Amino acid sequence: MKQMLHTLITDGLQACFAQGSLSSGEVPEILLEVPNNPEHGDFATNVAMTMARAEKKAPRQIAQALVDAMTQGENPCESVEIAGPGFINFRLKPVSWFALLDEVYSRGIEYGQSDIGNGTSVQVEFVSANPTGPLHIGHGRGAAVGDAVASLLGKAGFDVQREYYINDAGNQVTMMGTSIWARVRELRGEQVEFPEDGYRGDYIRDVAADLLKEQGDKLAGLSDEEAVLLCGDYGIQVLLEIIRRDLESFGVEFDRWYSERSLYERDMVAKELAELKKRDLTFEEEGALWLRTTDYDDDKDRVLLRSDGSPTYFASDVAYHMEKFDRGFNRVIDVWGADHHGYIPRMKAMLAGLGHPPEDLEVLMIQMVNLLRDGQPVTMGKRSGEFVTLRDVVEEVGRDACRYFFLMRRADSQLDFDLELAKQQSNDNPVYYAQYAHARVCSVNRNAAEAGIRVPTSDEVDLSVLTHDNELALAKLISRYPGVIEGAALGYEPHRVVFYLHELASRFHSDYNRCRVLGEAKEVAQARLYLMNAVRLVLHNALTLLGISAPEKM
């Protein structure tokens, strides 16, 4: 619809230039927006105002010339008015709006899909939690947002891959091994002092018990050092499986699970370090190898190899991210918890140093989730072992509600998640509002079918019988959906879809209470069914996109 008006305006301006009513001869960037106030029409543009300087004429005068030109021929507008300082307000004919419903039906579950991404290949890496413990609620938010962003990009015509980076190398694996080994020895009846920085969660005991049962004999013959290694590997494997399962039941699937350890096995880290050295971006100090990230706007230089020769997490991240681009991704998106934000400058610096445009890496920061119980903060931390897992929350409040909750606000603002509140309110949680709208349409469909009324095809339906304001409003809202998806995708902002969903559901519920299907004349009943099912399709598409189910009954 916007596109149509855009063309109308451009053609109008050309006509003005041709007939001399306007002289600058240059078509400016045309901005069309939906006014807040419905009295100002369906769309408004400020072109006349932005052209004032070039034309050396009053905005309203320019607007008048343009309006005259635009309204000469056939056009989809009911009225085109000049208002205020020089806005041009367009009000479209209802028919123009209802005609757009055809597209919803012809495209079906594809409605909302666009090709603005033009097949650009994008990788979204998210969650990537250390496999040293179950996922907690913060990971859940990252999972919901990352998954939704990936889906949005897919809908916008990008070629998307979802990836989980497994931190199966480094200190935390050793610590994991040490912790499990300590529990194993406890289980054997030994007096053990638990390592100070060890993982204290109960799940470590479970892992230790399983390991003892499965490989107790083998373990008995090992030195402490060997045992820690075995425990570490075993633990990582078990926890990774738990994470996989938790994500699966949260409805998140990855195209690829990428092992950090595999980078070392293929000497990728050494290769990139050599490249950095070759480019003279590193230096040695106090026995460590540093990357001079300050050359590229970082606060301080960063260590790649510690003085004991072991690589930092940053070192493997260099290799990992360069490898991403080597795999052919045009754009790489990392979804990180906000507590890692200090890491961004060094990653960008590293890319710049290696000659890669830093803009190709986009880091989405997911702000903290403040977990509350009855208004009181719940302290979390793997070290203390006391945390609420994503699994617990999903089981308590349900996957749909959980996802909706995580997505309903901008990712870069903090989120209060009160467990008791979420449980108590699960019955009037906003997610049900949207799902309920979907279920209601399905219910009407069932009743209508029983009464022998079917949803008509675009050819059969007579939309001129739809005369209520809210019916027109619904049609307008439906037509906005593709634009919402585009905007949300380009801005990496799934919450926009949530707000749209709420608005659409709200319009629908209102309409449902006013415009009945059953008991009306057949043409009216059919037209309303037609409109209603267009709503259903959009609700379905939007909910599915966010990883939320669209139930037919509630």
Next chain:
RNA sequence: GCGCCAGUAGCUCAGCCGGAUAGAGCAUCGGCCUUCUAAGCCGACGGUCGAGGGUUCGAAUCCUUCCUGGCGUGCCA
């Protein structure tokens, strides 16, 4: 100290690539179930957009200073 994110209705938040009267949900108050699902609808109440200064015809939106909260500022991840 420095850096990042935030500060909008009693609470939780949208709106922020400048536009016409700042919007939702919850809470509060008042209505609507003998007709398609009341997990719903209709209405009311509620605002110095943290504060000051600047840019502009026009600022919640851009710039700047300050205040408040969170996070970061490791040879941890």
